[in-house]
Amino acid sequence: MNATALLLSRLQFAFTVSFHIIFPSFTIGLAAWLTVLEALHMFTGRPAYRRVFDFWLKIFGVAFGMGVVSGIVLAFEFGTNWSELSRLSGPIQGPLLSYETFTAFMLEASFFGILLFGRTRVRPGFYLFSTAIVALGTTLSAFWIMVNNSWMQHPVGYQILNGQYTPVDWAEIIFSPVVWVRFPHMLFAAYLTGAFCVAATGAWYALRGIYHAEARIMVGMGLALAAILIPVQLLFGHLVGDYVHHYQPIKFAAIEARWHDEQPAAEVLIAWPDAIGEANEYAVSVPVLGSLIGSSTLNSREVGLSDFPRNERPPVAIPFFSFRLMVGCGMIMLLVAWGGSILSWKNSLMQRRALLWAVFLCFPLPFIATLTGWFTAEVGRQPWTVYGILRTADALTPFLTTRAAILSLAIFCITYAFIFAFGIYYIYKLLWQGPLEHLTEKPPTALPNRPLSIASSSGQSDTGQATPRARASLMELRK
Template identity: 70%
Template sequence: MDITALLLSRLQFAFTVSFHIIFPSFTIGLAAWLTMLEALHLATGRPAYRVLFEFWLRIFGVAFGFGVVSGIVMAFEFGTNWSELSRVSGPIQGPLLSYETFTAFTLEAGFLGVILFGRQKVAPWFYLFSTALVALGTTLSAFWIMINNSWMQVPVGYVIENGIFVPNDWAKIIFNSVVWSRFPHMLLAAYLTGAFCVAATGAWYRLRRTFVAEAKVMLRMGLYLAAMLVPVQIFFGHLNGDYIHDYQPAKFAAIEGRWHDEQPASEVLLALPDEASESNTYAISIPVLGSLIASMSFDSKEVGLTGFPPRDRPPVLIPFFAFRIMVGCGLVMLALAWVGTYLSWSGRLAQNRLVLWLTFLSFPLPFIATLTGWFTAEVGRQPWTVYGVLRTADAMTPFLTARAAMISLIVYCAIYTFIFAFGTFYIYRLLRAGPSGRGMLPPSIARLSQPLSVDPAPDKASVPQVPVGE
């Protein structure tokens, strides 16, 4: 086995999956937001809801496309770089990914065209139904991926036959206990991503004094939703910590920065872990709190990393700091959502430019929290691909050379960087143009912005299109 090829393959998959997850974490929440807007428009007849729906639908279409394209590449990597993982776990992972195709992709492919091009061709109730099914499809996609990943984190419901993982209890695999803390945690992360992106866009327009009515709706709904969801997300984050504590004690010790067994255990808030000396420098700790968080006890014994052989320990620095960045982003989002909601209720948010600026600048926080959460989960799982039974080194494609891995890594990085730059710039142009900016769209997708309704009877009246930048 070529150690360099292994490292490069891990870097390549980390790069592609990190790039890819940005788009689903945005579009899952955005699909739910679109469903809510369409339902509110049908219920109230307010033109602002329809205008916002058409505006965010354009952004959803672009982001969805980038998510699909970036996700396809990972399927090829399972064959090119991780063929042993595909071979030995294919009887389990293959059907799970097929279930995603038969459910999630079918709904998305079948009804995305309706919401993109069918506004004038179907009844309003069916259009809302189609929007809801697209949102359901994005949710099911996350569901099956989380089942697949949760099986790799805590493998259950299988036997090993001739070195192959063969399922013997699909109920245990699909209803794995850790799925029901990990899947809601990911789903809530997507909803929070959508909520903060919507609120940040509303704050941006309010600061620019443009699209005032739409900005008010985006600010209010985005911050209200975030204020309700962040505490729930923190709760499910704690449940995730419980499963790590019970099933992956080495990962838990790395996250905590705990090198030696402690009873009671302290909680390391900040430190600089040193793997060479198996100790922390510049540590800031709170006595007893570690036992309370880990076991809801004031005197529980918590295991340290030295209790595991060095070859079975994960890298410490990445999960240790990634976890703290994730938690820090969550606390900042909680404070901002609650303060913004209070000011909105009291009618003072529009005049508070500091909070508006903070809300506008908050849009990267959910993306950072999502990425660092995945870094914590995946790097902390090392040196295992299927935890406890298949090492990452044994999952790599045999005879893969460092040269081949390096070439593919460079190509992927170059192409993905170009795609990300182009996609980010185009979405920025859509955002800058605003809810009434339809003239900038290319002819191929011009029908995404077909006439918008300005009265309670959306299918009978329309307003003329206004070119952008004129």
């Protein structure tokens, strides 16, 4: 086993999966919100809902494409860098990834075309149905990926046959209790990411004094959804912690930076873990709280890392700090969402510039929380790829050279940086243009003097007389 190639391969997969997860975590929640917007437009007839839908549909399309492109690479890496993992667990992971393709991706790809090009070609009810199917497809995609990853975290329903992990009970694999706490946790994280991105965009427009009707919709709906979901997300986060505590005690000890058994156990709020000395420097702890969090009792005995051999311990610093960053981001988002929702309910949010700035500056927090959550789960699992049965070092492709690993890592870094730069630049251009830079309704031809339902470029209203800019656009269309 080439130790350098192993390290480079781990860095490469960490880089590519971290890049990829940004986009599904955004588009899953955004697809669901687009369904709500389309339903609101259909049942209320309010043009602002349609304009906001068309605006975010473009952004969804770009992010969806970047997610697909960056995700395909991961499948190839299973063969190029982790062929032993593919060989040993292929009978289980292969079908699970195929289910994602045949159910989720086929739904997304088929009905997304209707969203882009079918507005005038299908009935409004079928267009709404297509939007909902795209949202369902993104959710199914997350489900199958989480089933696959949860099996790697807690392998069940298999037997070793001819040197391979072969499924014996698909129901146990798919309906594992670990799946049904981790999948909702990931799904709600995606919804919160979409909610805060939408709310932050609306706050940005409100601070600039433009697109008032659309900004109010974005901020109000985004913060309201976040205010409801964050407490639910915290509950599922606790349930995920229960599964880790039960099935992966060494990961739990690493997250807590608990080096020795404690009864009752304290909770380390912040510290600098010293793996060599097996101690925490500059620690700030709360007595008894560790037992309450770990076992829901006041005097439980909680295991420490010293109970396990050093070669089975994960690197402590990464899960320790990542977990605290994730929780910290969640607490900040909770305060902002609750405060903003209360002011929105009182109809005074749009006049509170300080809170609008807070909403705007919160837009990276759900991405940080998602990434640090994944770092906690994946790094905390080391040194195992399939927990307890396959070490990461044994999952590497045999005879993979350092030169090949360096070359592939460099190519991926350059390619992804190129894609990311242009994708983010184009999304920024769409955000800068705003939801009123295009006509969303077909212009009337029989009554040229009829007032148009088009807002001014400053976004002062969503109905009223056509502005000079709208009239000019209409003349260009008639030409």
